[in-house]
Amino acid sequence: MSLKEGDYVLLLTSDGKSxxxxxxxxxxxxxxDYLNLxxxxDKNYGEIIYGxxxxxxxILKPAIYDFLMKIxxxxxxxxxxxxxxxxxxxDIGPGKTVLECGGGSGALTSAxxxxxxxxxxxxxxxxxxxxQEVAKKNLKKLGISHRVVFKNIEVLESFEEKEVDAVFLDLKTPWVLIKASWEALKGGHPLGILVPTANQVSQCLLEIEKNPFIDVEVVEILLRHYxxxxxxxxxEDRMVAHTGYLIFAKKVFEK
Amino acid sequence: MSLKEGDYVLLLTSDGKSxxxxxxxxxxxxxxDYLNLxxxxDKNYGEIIYGxxxxxxxILKPAIYDFLMKIxxxxxxxxxxxxxxxxxxxDIGPGKTVLECGGGSGALTSAxxxxxxxxxxxxxxxxxxxxQEVAKKNLKKLGISHRVVFKNIEVLESFEEKEVDAVFLDLKTPWVLIKASWEALKGGHPLGILVPTANQVSQCLLEIEKNPFIDVEVVEILLRHYxxxxxxxxxEDRMVAHTGYLIFAKKVFEK
Amino acid sequence: MSLKEGDYVLLLTSDGKSxxxxxxxxxxxxxxDYLNLxxxxDKNYGEIIYGxxxxxxxILKPAIYDFLMKIxxxxxxxxxxxxxxxxxxxDIGPGKTVLECGGGSGALTSAxxxxxxxxxxxxxxxxxxxxQEVAKKNLKKLGISHRVVFKNIEVLESFEEKEVDAVFLDLKTPWVLIKASWEALKGGHPLGILVPTANQVSQCLLEIEKNPFIDVEVVEILLRHYxxxxxxxxxEDRMVAHTGYLIFAKKVFEK
Amino acid sequence: MSLKEGDYVLLLTSDGKSxxxxxxxxxxxxxxDYLNLxxxxDKNYGEIIYGxxxxxxxILKPAIYDFLMKIxxxxxxxxxxxxxxxxxxxDIGPGKTVLECGGGSGALTSAxxxxxxxxxxxxxxxxxxxxQEVAKKNLKKLGISHRVVFKNIEVLESFEEKEVDAVFLDLKTPWVLIKASWEALKGGHPLGILVPTANQVSQCLLEIEKNPFIDVEVVEILLRHYxxxxxxxxxEDRMVAHTGYLIFAKKVFEK
Structure with a gap:
């Protein structure tokens, strides 16, 4: 199982850069320094190559974490x-069908x-x-772009899919697609949203209230390195103070 | 795809309890109130049942998140x-082989x-x-206990496995098993550790330094509900202030 | 300098309660247990008294921190x-004149x-x-109620004071008093506001923008016990997740 | 009360720099741009001066906060x-006597x-x-250096003072001065310590346990700007992740 052309590796240097x-x-x-890749x-993960x-x-095996950070x-x-x-x-797991809107550079898509x-x-x-071109390139590096149906469409009213296992919205005005998300979802299944501002959270919550969604949760997550x-x-001296607020809810047929 | 005997559902009441x-x-x-389960x-996820x-x-589809929280x-x-x-x-994904030591009640095992x-x-x-009995029960609820090899053994020197994709340690003295983790891992692949105290982090880092591990990271994660x-x-007024420190490193054959 | 009738002490028991x-x-x-106070x-701070x-x-000297926590x-x-x-x-220091509106139970007033x-x-x-009755009682315990002018008035348009060194607002709709705060303050001097919700922060910021205030800062502070x-x-396992957002700005004569 | 030579002012520009x-x-x-100071x-705080x-x-009144940040x-x-x-x-307030060791550039000394x-x-x-020279300069800017007794001494065993109201230690090995702090303090009065690492917290706690100190508290404080x-x-996108851990305790005559 030695390395071959086309494989991806994470190269880590002695000063901690990867x-x-x-x-x-x-x-x-x-x-x-430099080296020819x-x-x-025929090297193996875990070995050293000299410049x-x-x-x-x-020579390290890039984890999905590393792909996401180096995307x-x-x-x-x-x-x-x-x-x-x-x-x-x-509830993402093997075999699930997930719909996301606002794929951007494809980090979440990759995961x-x-x-x-x-x-x-x-x-x-x-x-x-x-x-979307960038997202496609990123997914190709992982060798899993065939698992993704890329749609270069601005969704205004409704998604083309029904009965998906989960929906995730990562766009400026996610509240305009909450009804569309409801229509695309299986009953009892989850919707997720990421927004950077508190005002957007309020607008999403208002729209979620108007639609048959329950089990609503809003969280933010902070990570601190040592x-x-x-x-x-x-x-560490400094950290990321904010990426976004996460909103979750589950579809029901009536409230 | 209506519900049938043996299925698990998340029941949410109007006062927000699930x-x-x-x-x-x-x-x-x-x-x-009460109801006979x-x-x-023949009901469906997303519907209502009256007490x-x-x-x-x-009637909601329990996500893996819900199983973890209700474990x-x-x-x-x-x-x-x-x-x-x-x-x-x-780097956990479909098809991977993961070894964990200190399975406890099986939350991480389930995920x-x-x-x-x-x-x-x-x-x-x-x-x-x-x-381990409790962990087995929890995995059975998810219907995936056959994916787990449960070993009711106190590991003192080495694991029985070699060439696993990842190792996770969740025990009081993880530093005694860092060498054993190295031996069980594939080259270039990751080790993870969870410990509740800063003193334990220091002891783990000391032992990690002595073994051929690199790309060391220590983090803590805070989640705040709104x-x-x-x-x-x-x-919210109150939050969880601490669960544990997470330590990660990757195996190399020499440093 | 032994203790005498009327003094306040902090009694700490061996189980950590005070x-x-x-x-x-x-x-x-x-x-x-019990004791007659x-x-x-004639005891001294730092000594032990037995029940x-x-x-x-x-027998401990209560710091202003202790008064605030036991208020x-x-x-x-x-x-x-x-x-x-x-x-x-x-910029609170000896000799300053501070105006606060929404004194509540008097914690900030005490400080x-x-x-x-x-x-x-x-x-x-x-x-x-x-x-205000409760606030007065709290200030009397500290022996400094004579430094406070208590006004049991609902301020609708303007404060009776001019040229104060600082203004602090702790009420539901602080934005209605931002103009009044401006009129009460010395030029170049600070206004502070505490509000619990993000929506209130936005409303305050909108009103601050309309008035000659600059050097605007919004912060939140988290404290974690070990x-x-x-x-x-x-x-510790749990912590206070939120008390409020703090807003600060300085008065100028024109923007 | 117009401005005169020797006064300090905070100049804020339209791009938010001060x-x-x-x-x-x-x-x-x-x-x-530039201006002659x-x-x-004869200008006043709150006015504008043009470059x-x-x-x-x-032209703003510098609060003690501004002095601390611009020190x-x-x-x-x-x-x-x-x-x-x-x-x-x-319990710092008017009239108190505080002893600090490890004055550094004088930020805490100033406050x-x-x-x-x-x-x-x-x-x-x-x-x-x-x-200490820098600390003296900073205190002079505030016009209050006469309130400080600067001692350019490495304390090895004991402080020259007794019966002080509070002691604060901000040095690499504060644990060596915990006994000295006890001796300098009034009974029932507080000691404070700042250290950047968890290991130092443990060492301080060990030494505090050995001496007659009670009411021990360890905290860290996080501030997030919006x-x-x-x-x-x-x-904001980024924040300070860590300055130090704060330790507090109160002196008693026996435990």
């Missing part, structure tokens, strides 16, 4: 701290597609063609 | 805010088993027989 | 984590009166007579 | 979110000296001469 690279005939440069062929100037590069992005992306929770709330597996499916609406010196354990 | 119940011939009581047969005194019960517990459990992040860092799917496998070590009144949006 | 008591001829009961006369059944009571309250009070920051932002000293003054508006076992250092 | 300046014959430059004489190129500068620093300083809480826990007023006193130990757009209310 790089997600594809194995191919290409010179990869850091500020200190073809030399990774032309002697720098160590650890090519031209929009604000959804972060792992939020994605992990979204997966559990939306969905990774978890639903070969039997599952992700329908990803995104009105902006250039965002420095890893065991004799001087302490949080 | 209950995870199995459909069988059994009278289910809340403080206000057999009457749920004998007229109380509304919304029968006789130990401290791992919470969704942490589980979601663990899944992404440990792992849910995500690895039918092609994946979870090996769950737990020295305490009564904890009240869902759109005209008076504000966080 | 009580703010006045020295007078009165039997003070805990669930385990007159027996504290009639042998329980230890540590008699019939309204939501402002908490020390917020009060400390308010003091610094509003203001404590810090402005004998040369300073606090003007405290509160429309509800029974709230368990004090040095071998098992970790945060 | 500068703490002393009024004297000096050209003050921003990247956009002597032209501030030579027409830029607006708002000249050659060490890590204590931040307002922590200082405010320290003031309340240590203490500001609040104790003309009748109070701050004793500030700092072994590093160049740190963007001030009322239509798009949301936290």
């Amino acid at each position: 790089y997600l690279v594809e194995i191919k005939d290409h010179n990869f440069h850091t500020h200190k 073809k030399d990774l062929i 032309k100037k002697g720098e160590k590069f650890y 090519e992005r031209i929009t604000q992306i959804v972060y792992p701290k939020d994605i992990g929770y979204i997966l559990l709330k939306l 969905f597609a990774y978890i639903v597996g070969e039997e599952g499916k992700v329908i990803s609406y995104e009105k902006e063609p250039k965002f 420095k890893t010196n065991p004799e001087r354990l302490r949080p | 209950y995870l119940v199995e459909i069988k011939d059994h009278n289910f009581h809340t403080h206000k 057999k009457d749920l047969i 004998k005194k007229g109380e509304k019960f919304y 029968e517990r006789i130990t401290q459990i791992v919470y969704p805010k942490d589980i979601g992040y663990i899944l992404l860092k440990l 792992f088993a849910y995500i690895v799917g039918e092609e994946g496998k979870v090996i769950s070590y737990e020295k305490e027989p009564k904890f 009240k869902t009144n759109p005209e008076r949006l504000r966080p | 009580y703010l008591v006045e020295i007078k001829d009165h039997n003070f009961h805990t669930h385990k 007159k027996d504290l006369i 009639k059944k042998g329980e230890k009571f540590y 008699e309250r019939i309204t939501q009070i402002v908490y020390p984590k917020d009060i400390g920051y308010i003091l610094l932002k509003l 203001f009166a404590y810090i402005v000293g004998e040369e300073g003054k606090v003007i405290s508006y509160e429309k509800e007579p029974k709230f 368990k004090t076992n040095p071998e098992r250092l970790r945060p | 500068y703490l300046v002393e009024i004297k014959d000096h050209n003050f430059h921003t990247h956009k 002597k032209d501030l004489i 030579k190129k027409g830029e607006k500068f708002y 000249e620093r050659i060490t890590q300083i204590v931040y307002p979110k922590d200082i405010g809480y320290i003031l309340l826990k240590l 203490f000296a500001y609040i104790v007023g003309e009748e109070g006193k701050v004793i500030s130990y700092e072994k590093e001469p160049k740190f 963007k001030t757009n009322p239509e798009r209310l949301r936290p």
Whole structure:
């Protein structure tokens, strides 16, 4: 099971920087050293490869977390701290069909597609063609773009799907699609929304109240990194203070 | 696809309380009303069932999140805010083989088993027989206990497995099993640890430094719920201040 | 400088509970023991007094923090984590004149009166007579009620004061008094506001924008307690998730 | 009460930057404009002064908060979110005598000296001469350096003072001075400590346990800023994740 052309690896240098690279005939440069990525062929995850100037590069298996953090992005992306929770709330698992609207650069799309597996499916609406192009490229790196139905459509009134297992909205005015989300969902199944501002939360909640949704939850998640010196354990100096508010609800046929 | 005996549903009442119940011939009581759970047969998720005194019960599809929150517990459990992040860092997806030590009541085990799917496998070590009995029961509710190999063994030196995709440790002295985790892991693949105290983090970091692990990360995750009144949006009064610190690292063959 | 009748002491028991008591001829009961508070006369801060059944009571000097935490309250009070920051932002120090509207039970009033000293003054508006009665009692315990001008008035249009050093608003609709606050303040001096909901923050900001205020800041402060076992250092299980949002701005004559 | 030479003002520009300046014959430059600070004489707080190129500068009264944030620093300083809480826990008010060890650049010293007023006193130990020089300069800006007794001494065993109202330690190894702090304090009065790492918290707690201190508290305080757009209310993207842990305890004569 050695590495072969086309595989992705995470290269970690001794100063703690990491790089997600594809194995191919290409010179990869850091500020200190370089190597030809073809030399990774027949190496194994966990081994070291040395740069032309002697720098160590650890060859690591990129986890889905690493793909999400290294994703090519031209929009604000959804972060792992939020994605992990979204997966559990939306009940994403092998075989599920998830609809998302506002796919952006494809971070959340990638996580969905990774978890639903070969039997599952992700329908990803995104009105902006250039965002969706980036998302497609990102999904290809993971080798799972065939699990995603990309739709380059601005949804105004309703989705083309019915009876999906979960819906996620990540757009500026998600409240205009709450009715559409209801129509697309199976009974008793979950809707999720991400918005950056408190005002948007209020507008979503108002619209959710008007539709047959219950079990409404609004949360925000904070993640704090610690420095890893065991004799001087302490949080990092700075952290992300906000990514967005998460809203969840479940569809019922009547309230 | 109507409901049938043996299915699990989440019943939500109008006062916002929810209950995870199995459909069988059994009278289910809340403080206000009751119903026979057999009457749920042939109903559908998203519908309402009325109690004998007229109380509304919304019939919802329990998400994996709901199973985790309603799990029968006789130990401290791992919470969704942490589980979601663990899944992404440990690269859990369909087909993966995960080893955990300190399975406890089986919350994390359930999430792992849910995500690895039918092609994946979870090996769950737990020295305490009564904890593992509870974990087994919880996995059976989800209908996926066959994906888990339960081992009622106190691991002292090494695990019986090699070449697993990920290892997770949730026990009092995880540092004694860091070498064993290294031996069980595939090269370049991730280890995760949960500990409640800062002193334990320091001890784990010391041991991780001594072994060929790199890409070390220590984080803590805070989740804050908001009240869902759109005209008076504000966080809840109280929140969980701490569940545990999460430690992650990746195995290499040499440092 | 031994203790005398009328002094306040903080009694701390061995199980960590503390009580703010006045020295007078009165039997003070805990669930385990009791003592006559007159027996504290001629004792000193830092000493132990024994209950009639042998329980230890540590005699501590109540800090202003302790007065704030033990205050008699019939309204939501402002908490020390917020009060400390308010003091610094509003530039409260000896000799200052502060106007507050919505005095409530008098927690913030107490802190203001404590810090402005004998040369300073606090003007405290509160429309509800029974709230102001409680505030007066609380200030008397601290022995500094003479530093406060209590006004049991509902302010509709303007305050009776001009040229005050700082204004603080703690009421449901603070935006209606932002113009009045401007008129009461010295040029270049600070206004502070506390509101519990995000919607109120937005309404305040809208009104602040319409008036000659600049240097606007909105913050929230979170305080997390740790368990004090040095071998098992970790945060408490639960914490206060929210008290309120703090808004600050400074008056200018024109924008 | 117009401004005169030697006064300090906070100049705020239209792009939200602020500068703490002393009024004297000096050209003050921003990247956009400049003005001679002597032209501030006879102006008033709250007014506008125009730069030579027409830029607006708002003339604001610097609050103690502003002095703390604009302080000249050659060490890590204590931040307002922590200082405010320290003031309340240590019962700092007019007339109090506070001893601090590890004065650093003088941020906390400034706040203490500001609040104790003309009748109070701050004793500030700092072994590093160049740190203390900076602290002295900072206190002079506030016009209250006469309230501080600066001691350029490395304390090894005991402080020269007895019967002080409060002690605060801000140094690398505060545990070596916990006995000395006990000796310097009045009975029943508070000790405060700031340390950046969890390991230091544990070491302090161990030493506090060995000495007659009770009512022990360990906390950390997080402050999150919000963007001030009322239509798009949301936290800032990034925040300070950690300054330090605060430890408090009160002296008793025996445990």
